[in-house]
Amino acid sequence: MASYRKALRAACRIWGVDDDPEPGSTMMQHLARVGSAAATLSRGYNQPTPQPPYDDADARAAYVLRYFTPYRRMAESILGDLGRARLLGGSPALDVCVLGMGPGPEIAALRSHLEYRHREVTTLRIQAIDRHADAWKQWFTALLDEPESSRGPSLTARHMKADLADGAWIHELDSNECRVVLAMNMLNEFGSSWPKAREHFVDLVTGLQQGAVVIVGDQYRSQQAVGHLSNLGEHLDDLLEWHRHPNDPAKDWAAHDQLNGIPEAMWTSGFFSPDRRPRTLLPTKYIAGVRR
Numbered sequence: 001m002a003s004y005r006k007a008l009r010a011a012c013r014i015w016g017v018d019d020d021p022e023p024g025s026t027m028m029q030h031l032a033r034v035g036s037a038a039a040t041l042s043r044g045y046n047q048p049t050p051q052p053p054y055d056d057a058d059a060r061a062a063y064v065l066r067y068f069t070p071y072r073r074m075a076e077s078i079l080g081d082l083g084r085a086r087l088l089g090g091s092p093a094l095d096v097c098v099l100g101m102g103p104g105p106e107i108a109a110l111r112s113h114l115e116y117r118h119r120e121v122t123t124l125r126i127q128a129i130d131r132h133a134d135a136w137k138q139w140f141t142a143l144l145d146e147p148e149s150s151r152g153p154s155l156t157a158r159h160m161k162a163d164l165a166d167g168a169w170i171h172e173l174d175s176n177e178c179r180v181v182l183a184m185n186m187l188n189e190f191g192s193s194w195p196k197a198r199e200h201f202v203d204l205v206t207g208l209q210q211g212a213v214v215i216v217g218d219q220y221r222s223q224q225a226v227g228h229l230s231n232l233g234e235h236l237d238d239l240l241e242w243h244r245h246p247n248d249p250a251k252d253w254a255a256h257d258q259l260n261g262i263p264e265a266m267w268t269s270g271f272f273s274p275d276r277r278p279r280t281l282l283p284t285k286y287i288a289g290v291r292r
Contacts, residue, residue, distance in 0.1 A: 031269035049191035075109035089118030100186030217286030240289030
């Protein structure tokens, strides 16, 4: 529930309104409008070549309020698996490259993971690539401007606006410094541009230092997303020592009951129908490996 509340507070900060769930309040008026944008966002995802309208401010708000917390929980579960293998940490600073970062749910999960599992890490340095980096930067700041406790690592971020299918971004990254690469919940957005994006991703992994951790995952069970994940795994076989391979049985992240964690304001503004549970995470496949 705290994560949903944090997303709602971040929205209120961006809108410049009070967190007031009373009917007719300015916040509720914003939520009603954003609730309508959620339907437009869903239609954008379901096109043959997905085109989510991230340039629209209401669509970005709908994305954060609907997906930030589930995506964070998904990343927390994956990082929990990796934590048992002790693949992260070990030095005061951790350099991370994030592809398709959006508002940063995976960074929120990683920061929390480091706080409890790797307190030796005091600084998290992010290099973020996203086609809509300028638009997402405000949300990233609102959601991640402070650690959730005094023990959490500080955060610096470099936001780079680039299309992953255009290889120019490879030359802007300091990939040799990256200890972690995250590419999550973005595979479903690639259509015919996937072969080029995959080629550049392999180039990125090729340039990583030995021991760097690579995590790719997607909650969407579309044939396209699962196909991209398996295809990428095949192309990385010679580069990574696998922690989990895409052919392993999928884990079921839907065990998180989201019903009691959502503020009533979201129920009453069109995000979720009162006669069904809110969207839960579908079974998710991911691949994670260490650079050989």
